[in-house]
Amino acid sequence: MPKATETTLEIDLNALTQNFKYLKSKLKPGVKFMGVVKAFAYGSDSRVIAKKLEQLSADYLAVAYASEGILLRDEGIQAPILVLHPQTVNFDKIVARCLEPSIYSPLMLQRFIAFAEANQLKDYPIHIKINTGMNRIGFAPNEVQAIADLMGSTTAVKVKSIFSHLAASEDMGNKAFTEKQLALFQESSERLIKLLCYQPLRHSLNTSGILNYPNAQFDMVRSGIGLYGFGNDAIENQHLKPVATLKSIVSQIHHIKKGESVGYNFGFVATNDTKTATLPLGHADGINRSYGKGKGFVTIHGKRAPMIGNICMDMLMVDISGIDCEEGDEVVVFGQKNTADEFAETINSISYEIITAISQRVKRIVIEDKF
Known part of the structure; x- marks a missing residue:
């Protein structure tokens, strides 16, 4: 799949086909x-x-x-x-x-x-x-x-x-x-x-x-x-594949000194020197303000970066201390590995709410193998 260069929602039609065929296989003839x-x-x-x-x-x-x-x-x-x-x-x-x-x-x-x-x-x-x-x-x-x-x-x-x-x-x-x-x-x-x-x-x-x-x-x-891609059951989920993957990028990296704050209303105050990344993604894009302050995470180069501070309308911040990354690097919010189910659990929500909340201003990209 292509690397994200902006906030995008990838729609995997191969996954949709797999899910459709699996569910159809459960049906009686006719x-x-x-x-x-x-x-x-x-x-x-x-x-x-x-x-x-x-x-x-x-x-x-x-x-x-x-x-x-x-x-x-x-x-x-x-x-x-x-x-x-x-x-x-x-x-x-x-x-x-x-x-x-x-x-x-x-x-x-x-x-x-x-x-x-x-x-x-x-x-x-x-x-x-x-x-x-x-x-x-x-x-x-x-x-x-x-x-x-x-x-x-x-x-x-x-x-x-x-x-x-x-x-x-x-x-x-x-x-x-x-x-x-x-x-x-x-x-x-x-x-x-x-x-x-x-x-x-x-x-x-x-x-x-x-x-x-x-x-x-x-x-x-x-x-x-x-x-x-969600069967409401861990066993069934093994046979299904999430269709939507929400990606973004690192817009800017900050080195926050102990005692400094990040974002609105001092939602995060560093207890140690901390490296943060700002992403072009916020509650206007569907990332609820229940996230942040340690709830929710994104994945950068396979490592989890917790969301910190208050989610802004168009941006959010994550703690990337210990993650080797640069501005412009791809960020995965949820997808086929770290699923919307897992993302939802951190705020006691469900996958339905997470995936249907993604704003229409987020660019959609269709993925499909042509045979």
């Missing part, structure tokens, strides 16, 4: 695969990731909001796109770009049917979200009859899939809760299918669900974090 590319494809580049997933024959893509789906359509993405959390104000944009909305409440279903009928749509695909215990959004299981009644009153829309979301599929200590969710989903979806008199797709498994509950694959699975 089970479809939905790749989740919301939040700029977990902080990378949704356009690049979606195009690659389309090349890899992913059956579906998923975004959180309509604007994310519109961005992909503008890039020529043709694959079906599920909008997981659409808003009623965007129904016209959703239909104009052939996006498929998740419908998660009786009021929303009524409104989308009214919109579809007013626009003379026929069998427009919608996805019914069932709340089985996550308690964020979704129809209650006892609202299945109401869904069927509304669907029976129109030909403007048609249910393409019925789905739910697991609350703790990575935590085998809560296996009983997950199994209860899956059983409730199976029962609710079967009732709805019987009332609809046709067979939509069904899906409930996220990445950890794919890895931990192979008997609940239904017709399709959804993977987000696994595609980007």
Whole structure:
């Protein structure tokens, strides 16, 4: 991989391909695969990731909001796109770009049917979200009859899939809760299918669900974090490869004498003579102010340099005492060796939060071997 000459986020499509194929290998024949590319494809580049997933024959893509789906359509993405959390104000944009909305409440279903009928749509695909215990959004299981009644009153829309979301599929200590969710989903979806008199797709498994509950694959699975290299399990992580590597450079080196301070509000005061490096990377780039003051580290020439002082908007400082380096040398914040999981642990966070926080002002570089 190229050496960084500025702060960059490298997006490794070879790693994405490896992760996709590994997760696909866990599926039973005929089970479809939905790749989740919301939040700029977990902080990378949704356009690049979606195009690659389309090349890899992913059956579906998923975004959180309509604007994310519109961005992909503008890039020529043709694959079906599920909008997981659409808003009623965007129904016209959703239909104009052939996006498929998740419908998660009786009021929303009524409104989308009214919109579809007013626009003379026929069998427009919608996805019914069932709340089985996550308690964020979704129809209650006892609202299945109401869904069927509304669907029976129109030909403007048609249910393409019925789905739910697991609350703790990575935590085998809560296996009983997950199994209860899956059983409730199976029962609710079967009732709805019987009332609809046709067979939509069904899906409930996220990445950890794919890895931990192979008997609940239904017709399709959804993977987000696994595609980007994290399986929520140390053993599974050995089979996955982080897609994103955040790099920067040493802008300037300082020799701080004992008693001198570094950065805003005396966030670091040297107890001994200390050598520091300043990097062009700060909280405006996604490095939270929870870092610094000894929390968090970067890697320079294979050695860890702890973050010191307070993280600035555009810069941060690290202790490079004992590290032989020069201004302009490459710095790795997280990647395939020192992963975002490890980086997150130092502030009691998770990889999801770290990788999705990387600012869009950070330059993206795509890495892919051509065979």
